[in-house]
Amino acid sequence: MRRFGRMQRSVVLRHLLACLLLVVLTAAPAWAGQPFVLTIAHVNDTHSALESSSKTLTVAGQKVVAQLGGIARIKTALDEVRAQPGNVLVLHAGDAVQGTLFFNMFQGTADFDFLNALNLDAMTLGNHEFDKGAEVLGGLLANATFPIVSANLDASREPALAGRIQPYVIKRFGAEQVGVIGATTASTPHITAIASAVRFGNVAKAVDRAVRELRAQGVGRIVVLSHIGYDKDVLLARSVPGIDVIIGGHSHTLLGDAARLASLGLKSGGSYPTVVPGPQGRTVLVAQAWCWGMQLGLLTVNFDEQGVAGWSARPELLVGDVFTQNGTALPPKSPEYAAVQAGIAASGVARIVPQDADFVRKLAPYAQKLGTFRNEPTGANAAVALVRGTKTDPGPIIADAYLAKVPDAHLSLLMPGGVRHDVFRGEITMGMVMGVLPFGNTLVTLDMTGAEVKSTLEDAVAFSLGAHMVTDAQTGTFYAFHAGGLTCVVDIAQPRGSRVGNIMVRQGARFVPLNPTAVYRLVTNNFLASGKDGAVTLGKAAGRRVDTGHLEHDAFLEYVKRLGVVQPVSPPRVVYHAVPKVGPVSSLRGTSLGLAA
Numbered sequence: 001m002r003r004f005g006r007m008q009r010s011v012v013l014r015h016l017l018a019c020l021l022l023v024v025l026t027a028a029p030a031w032a033g034q035p036f037v038l039t040i041a042h043v044n045d046t047h048s049a050l051e052s053s054s055k056t057l058t059v060a061g062q063k064v065v066a067q068l069g070g071i072a073r074i075k076t077a078l079d080e081v082r083a084q085p086g087n088v089l090v091l092h093a094g095d096a097v098q099g100t101l102f103f104n105m106f107q108g109t110a111d112f113d114f115l116n117a118l119n120l121d122a123m124t125l126g127n128h129e130f131d132k133g134a135e136v137l138g139g140l141l142a143n144a145t146f147p148i149v150s151a152n153l154d155a156s157r158e159p160a161l162a163g164r165i166q167p168y169v170i171k172r173f174g175a176e177q178v179g180v181i182g183a184t185t186a187s188t189p190h191i192t193a194i195a196s197a198v199r200f201g202n203v204a205k206a207v208d209r210a211v212r213e214l215r216a217q218g219v220g221r222i223v224v225l226s227h228i229g230y231d232k233d234v235l236l237a238r239s240v241p242g243i244d245v246i247i248g249g250h251s252h253t254l255l256g257d258a259a260r261l262a263s264l265g266l267k268s269g270g271s272y273p274t275v276v277p278g279p280q281g282r283t284v285l286v287a288q289a290w291c292w293g294m295q296l297g298l299l300t301v302n303f304d305e306q307g308v309a310g311w312s313a314r315p316e317l318l319v320g321d322v323f324t325q326n327g328t329a330l331p332p333k334s335p336e337y338a339a340v341q342a343g344i345a346a347s348g349v350a351r352i353v354p355q356d357a358d359f360v361r362k363l364a365p366y367a368q369k370l371g372t373f374r375n376e377p378t379g380a381n382a383a384v385a386l387v388r389g390t391k392t393d394p395g396p397i398i399a400d401a402y403l404a405k406v407p408d409a410h411l412s413l414l415m416p417g418g419v420r421h422d423v424f425r426g427e428i429t430m431g432m433v434m435g436v437l438p439f440g441n442t443l444v445t446l447d448m449t450g451a452e453v454k455s456t457l458e459d460a461v462a463f464s465l466g467a468h469m470v471t472d473a474q475t476g477t478f479y480a481f482h483a484g485g486l487t488c489v490v491d492i493a494q495p496r497g498s499r500v501g502n503i504m505v506r507q508g509a510r511f512v513p514l515n516p517t518a519v520y521r522l523v524t525n526n527f528l529a530s531g532k533d534g535a536v537t538l539g540k541a542a543g544r545r546v547d548t549g550h551l552e553h554d555a556f557l558e559y560v561k562r563l564g565v566v567q568p569v570s571p572p573r574v575v576y577h578a579v580p581k582v583g584p585v586s587s588l589r590g591t592s593l594g595l596a597a
Contacts, residue, residue, distance in 0.1 A: 037087065037302050038088075039084075040091060041091070042299075043295075045249050045290075048103035056265070059263075071359055071363065092123040093123075094227030096112070096126070098439075101435060108137075122171075127187070134161050142164065157199075161196070166182075180223045181207055184228075238278060247297070248288040255290075263347045264347050273313055319352050320352070321352050374434075378430060391568065394422070397556075397566065400412070401558070405523075406443055413481060414524060416464070416481070428560055430557075444526045447522075457500040463534025480574070483573060486505045
């Protein structure tokens with residue numbers, strides 16, 4: 001047997017020590033030995049709301065309409081954050097596009113022009129980024145100057161998107177590294193009119209894989225930038241080891257101090273941040289910033305060698321300085337204006353933020369192109385505000401518009417998610433009509449048996465009970481679908497297949513029970529008719545459909561013109577029993593991690 005000499009043993013020992021050191025350095029996250037503080041500024045679901053959005057607030061005992069958000073206010077607020085000393089990470093959690101006329105006219109180019117100017121550190125993709133297909137999205141991403149991340153997407157087989165989406169990005173702050181992992185709702189193919197080779201994988205598995213890869217590279221701070229919804233973010237935090245922070249979107253959840261938000265007439269969907277016990281005793285912070293750019297999330301996290309050691313939060317509603325009551329602006333020097341101004345400041349969750357002058361000038365050419373069309377009157381007026389998710393929801397009116405446009409149809413159906421804007425009291429403009437139904441869907445008729453109609457309604461309830469449940473922000477009222485030509489009772493407590501009962505269909509001037517064997521002509525939009533939004537039964541009825549070519553927003557426009565004065569539909573056609581309430585995060589314990597759909 002050959003024996004090693006002293007020198008040879010020394011060389012081998014040094015080699016082994018070097019290998020061991022290399023393994024330690026690559027397997028363990030880097031730790032500089034000093035606390036690391038990171039401020040995360042974030043938005044989500046801005047939905048082409050480049051201009052400010054009107055929102056009714058209750059301030060100092062009086063209801064006022066305020067202007068919230070807008071890209072120019074976001075720019076001002078971000079500049080203020082970046083001007084402070086410290087490490088700042090600016091993120092967008094998806095659905096930057098679709099929802100206003102800016103998207104209808106500019107197909108997302110205006111949105112990405114401003115997102116580039118905001119100098120984002122990363123953005124994940126939401127489902128609505130895919131609304132116009134891979135070619136349009138590919139063009140937007142080709143011009144993006146910031147990283148696009150989504151770990152559960154495989155776009156390698158889609159030429160327009162291949163190479164444009166990363167699973168994660170590593171941001172460096174001196175000696176510290178922060179990994180930002182993206183995640184997009186895996187239900188995108190079911191809720192978006194996408195026809196491409198993009199594959200949407202299981203979110204939890206993809207995030208877990210990305211966390212492991214980042215840890216192996218020595219990245220010690222992990223932020224997940226997700227577009228899967230608040231409840232699923234909480235479940236993700238509980239199930240996947242190694243996550244420090246989740247910045248989310250998709251569910252449009254307003255997080256913050258309940259009492260402070262209530263002082264403005266708003267309801268909190270949870271704490272900001274929501275503190276979740278993760279695997280192995282790790283603390284995970286979950287945050288989201290409402291929608292439409294009306295809130296800027298601001299979360300400052302203190303890290304130590306174990307992960308999250310502490311945090312401070314100051315999410316803020318970005319409010320303009322004009323307030324109206326009954327269509328009239330409050331005079332700035334009036335006592336009423338002063339009371340509103342003081343109430344906003346006292347809330348601690350909102351502040352008056354000026355618009356960035358450069359962004360205002362930058363937006364003007366885009367807005368001018370929309371102005372003439374947007375302000376054109378339809379000749380109709382809304383008797384009251386038609387507010388989504390309430391008893392004055394415009395959905396049933398749209399369902400009636402479907403039937404008016406296709407008079408040989410017996411029934412109509414649409415989902416709450418297809419109605420994108422409220423209608424304000426008073427004159428209805430072309431801009432309002434297009435804002436309510438911005439997708440350019442066509443009306444499709446399907447001949448279906450009564451049994452299939454019931455199955456379709458059951459599909460709608462099941463879908464709405466999932467991640468896309470729509471509730472009244474104030475009452476928790478459940479809205480599963482909007483229908484015309486029928487009435488029914490929905491009992492949420494029953495098992496699927498038995499939730500929709502007492503279905504009555506219009507027959508002349510009266511309603512009669514639905515006949516399971518009779519054939520009814522249903523009119524819906526092409527999106528639902530193709531089986532999206534969980535409409536499985538509709539999707540299977542492929543051989544009995546006719547695309548009328550009529551645009552749904554044209555049908556709505558013609559109908560409100562015919563009405564002249566638009567009133568809410570009453571009494572309600574769908575009566576709900578055993579309505580679920582959105583509970584605290586603790587109520588989610590034990591829930592299965594259904595992140596793949």
